[in-house]
Amino acid sequence: MAQNQTSRFACYCFVVLNYSIRRFFQGLLVLLVVSFVTFLLPALMPGNIARALLGNHATQAAVNQFVHERGLDQPFVVQYWHYMVNLVHGNLGTSLGAVTLDQPVAQVIGPYIPRTLWLVSGSLVFSVVISVLIGMFQGIKRNSLFDHTMTFIIFVLFSFPAFLFSMLSIIFFSLTLHWFPPSIDSPTANGFWSPLQQMISSPAQFALPLMTLTVLGIGGLTRFMRGSILDTMVQDYVRTARAKGCSPNRVLFRHAFRNAVMPLITILGLSLPGLFGGALITEQVFNYPGMGQLTVQATNGRDVPVVMALTLIVTVTTVLGNMLADIGIAFADPRIRLSGRR
């Protein structure tokens, strides 16, 4: 009996591993396409970036030398090959910005990454907790006054643009009520954990940005959670649980809840791009030096390698998030694994 269980567990692990590997290669393919796009776009750039950087008074020889030193005069395929080889080695190239010229891109963007990641993951936690709670109560008390009111509020929040919400929240909570400061102090440390430390040591500063991002996430998630719990409550196993005399709470939490929450994981992965876009705006409004603010700065300075690297990093995070969500679901829900085999 025990041995049988062990072998079944091994078999289970094997199936999940198999699925994970296949999913991993799918993610790799996506990243390959993205890297090609992020490389193709600069190659299409009109105008001469060297001329723009060196100024109108630079000699043609200096411009030629600038271009030659950075390999910008080589054929497209060769440049792409170098770019990919460098990328595999973890080298993102060198910056073309006026201030950070020739510094490694990784060094330029390094400090900004953890700030955005912590901001996004913090808001993700809040929005999951809040939307699961609201969505569940909406689903249970369907067509009640609470349900209709929440549906309306969430719909309006859902279509609220990030910049408008963050701005109005500053106007209301910061300039009128004086509850929270309107911006975040610029970070003093660059470590991976330092943004979290700053969040814990001065939560008031992060209240508004986190609220903005959370509200952005809640819209879609709550609507999904409501539908999911409604779908689950009419399943046969819920009826069976009721029939065998489970209390309503037990039916809800032991039988319906787990199954209803599961699909939410996939939606979470899918909501990542929107969340990063929201973070870009939020960082700009609250003056927080994260990846979003750096992207806007680099865009204004036409620092193409930095913009491309940031786009690539955000995409890698998204793809990884989606992958982890899918693998997590495969671990938890055997039906997905089986239907995934096509």
Place this chain on the structure above:
Amino acid sequence: MSTQEILIDGASNEPHLADGGEVRGGETMIRQMLRVFSANRLAVISMAYVIGVLLFCYIGPFFYHSNQTDASLSYQTINMPPGRGFPLGTDYLGFDILGRLMFAGRSSLELGFLAAVISMVIGVGYGIFAGYRGGAIDSIMMRFVDAMLSIPGLFLLLAVIALFGRSKTLLILVLGLFGWFGDARLMRAEAISLRDREFVQAVRSMGGGSGRIIWRHILPNTVSTMVTVGTFAMAGSILALTSLGFLGLGIPLPDTDWGTMIQMGTNNFQVGYWWQTYPVCLLFLLLIVSFNFIGDAMRDAFEVRLRER
């Protein structure tokens, strides 16, 4: 099943229908849409608001004259509060805000509309082709869409603007060319659900080619999805354009759009110039909410399965 629905379904053998049960005429569709709209009160209000904004932006300037081409930089004209001569005050360049709302609204609506049209045309064509063909071509085409969808839209827009700069034409192209990935996915799902239906098999058995099937049988049956997707695409592109404007990357002067107006107003908000922020924010927010209500009502009515916005 009413006659209208049979016409829409395209699967009828009624004698008065064209050969192969093809969809004819747009009138039934319009009548159906009107019925859908009158059933949903919020959608009707939203539609009225959208039409109101259109009239405000395009007919308004005939009744309310204001100079929107020359800045008037004097202490009597810049940053004036609402009052005589300026119903909604003036901005930091001395432009009348009420007139500016109409003027900026035109570019926002036009750019949003054109970008939505471009992204719809590409998305519908790409999605239906991929879904109809199926197999390896479909997988390859959809992996590309997956890849592009995993790049956060705003980052992609900023990257393209960093490269090519910004002008009206470029903004339209950028928003259009990078906005169709989600639409393509939805249209592909539509095409897949339609391509093996009986009426398509019937056309095929009668010797109809792929082109005929796609043009005369699959496309007309996806109109409801297209209308819904198009509504959201319109809201999405106006929103994206306004976000860009808010980041200071909108249409450059002397033109303007709502996003740029909001950005300009925000800079002056702390000084107390509320009239530069509130009217444009309210107008814009209600427009986006209205578009979403309209799209949502259509989705419910047509029972279109949109997996994402």
